[in-house]
Amino acid sequence: MKAAHIYGVKDIQVKEAEVPALLPGTVKVKVSYAGICGSDMHEYLAGLYPIRKQPVLGHEFSGVVTEIGEGVTRVKVGDRVAVEPLIPCGRCANCRRGMANLCTNSQGYGYTLSGGFAEYAVVREENAFILPDSMPLELGALVEPTAVAVHAVRQSQLNLGDSVAVFGAGPIGLLLLQAVKAAGAGQIFVVEVSEERREKALELGATHAMNPVEVDAVKRIREMTNGGVDVAFDAAGVQATFESGIYAVRPGGEFKIISLWEKPVTFNPSVIVKTEAKISGSYAYNNLFPEVIQLLASGRIDGHAVITSMIALDDIVEQGFEQLTKDRKQCKILVDMNK
Structure with a gap:
């Protein structure tokens, strides 16, 4: 199969790879769409994560099940699935505490196992959501x-009615905006340099x-919140948004960091x-995929609003990663595996 491999900074190559073996309890998925994530961009621009054990990228993907392994009972051939x-x-201790996202021995498709920037992916049945x-x-x-x-x-x-600030209106920032709106936020401030992204934020419900x-x-x-917002979210990951987020929060408020950072930041803890x-x-x-699927399927969160381009796998470097480095109008770029 054809797949996108990453080997280092600005070194992504689309070439042939072995289709992963279909094992008991797994399903083979013909990948339909896969998204370029900010964490993928981090590896492309700043170097590979220590957790990477194999080169096939892609952890945001969907497709159609073409084959099922022994013991699979919930998923069947022909099912359309999103892959967690x-x-x-x-x-581990974190898993036993109910914090599986913080597992100290985790694996992941697109990192330790072959990912979604490929014609096929083989995933555990429990990771395929219909x-x-x-x-x-x-x-x-x-x-x-x-x-x-x-x-x-x-x-x-x-809490319901709280004021919110979102710093950065890329894909995560625009999805955050919609999530806080769905959760009942009152005033929603979006801080973003790109005019196109600010316009999109207003379309999606930013006040x-x-x-x-x-x-x-x-x-x-x-000034507009009488001393600061209740909660601020950083979805940009740079010094300027870190400082702004801290100072934009009211006393007793919360500054929530979601972004990944290429460089450390400095600040005065006295603040x-x-x-x-x-x-x-x-x-x-x-354990959120079922609820999120319903939010997207119902339109409570508009996923189409953040998709700005669909490209072929062969064009993933020039029209995908490189485009995201220089064009602020781009938001979420999907690789259409049928192109």
Whole structure:
């Protein structure tokens, strides 16, 4: 089969790979769509993660089951599925605490096992989630990043009617915006440099969208909320948004970090001491795919709104990764495996 392999910084090659073996308890999926994630971009621009054990990329993907292994009972040939990439061990302390997303011995499709930027993927039956007939397969590739956003909102201290700031309006930021809106947020501020992304944020329900180059976004947010938002989310991962997020939160509020970071940041901890605000992280998701599938299928979260391009696998470098590095109008780029 043809697949995209990553070997280092700016070194992705589309070439032949072996189709993974169909084992008992697994299903073979003919991949339909796979999304380029921010974590994929991190490896492309900054180097491979230590967890990578094989080169075939792709952990946001959907497709059609073409073959089932011995012992598979829930999934059948012809089912349209979204694939959850995380494979927790089920035995470590975090798994036993119910935090499988923080498993210390986890594996994952697209990292330790062959991923979705390939014609075929073989996945465990429990990692294949059947999509409703009415749900397009391209939205199946949005389930994974949407789960990241929904988990962040669920992990936060957001309450009905609370004010929220989202820093960064890329795919995760726009999905976060929709997730906080679905959770009942009141005022929703989006801070983003790109005009196209700010416009999209307003279309999707942001009450305010600000360009931090043109206005003092933190000052404006604090003025409009009587001292700061209840919860701020960082979906950009740079020094400027980290600082802004901390100062945009009211005393006792929460600054929730979802983004991955290529560089460390610096800040004065006294800011947090004096306000008793909280800085917390959110990683991946935990048993959320069924709920997220329903949110996307029902339109409560509009996955189509974040898709800006669909490209062929052969074009994944130039029209995918390279395009995302230089074109701020791009948001979520999907690889259409049928192109």
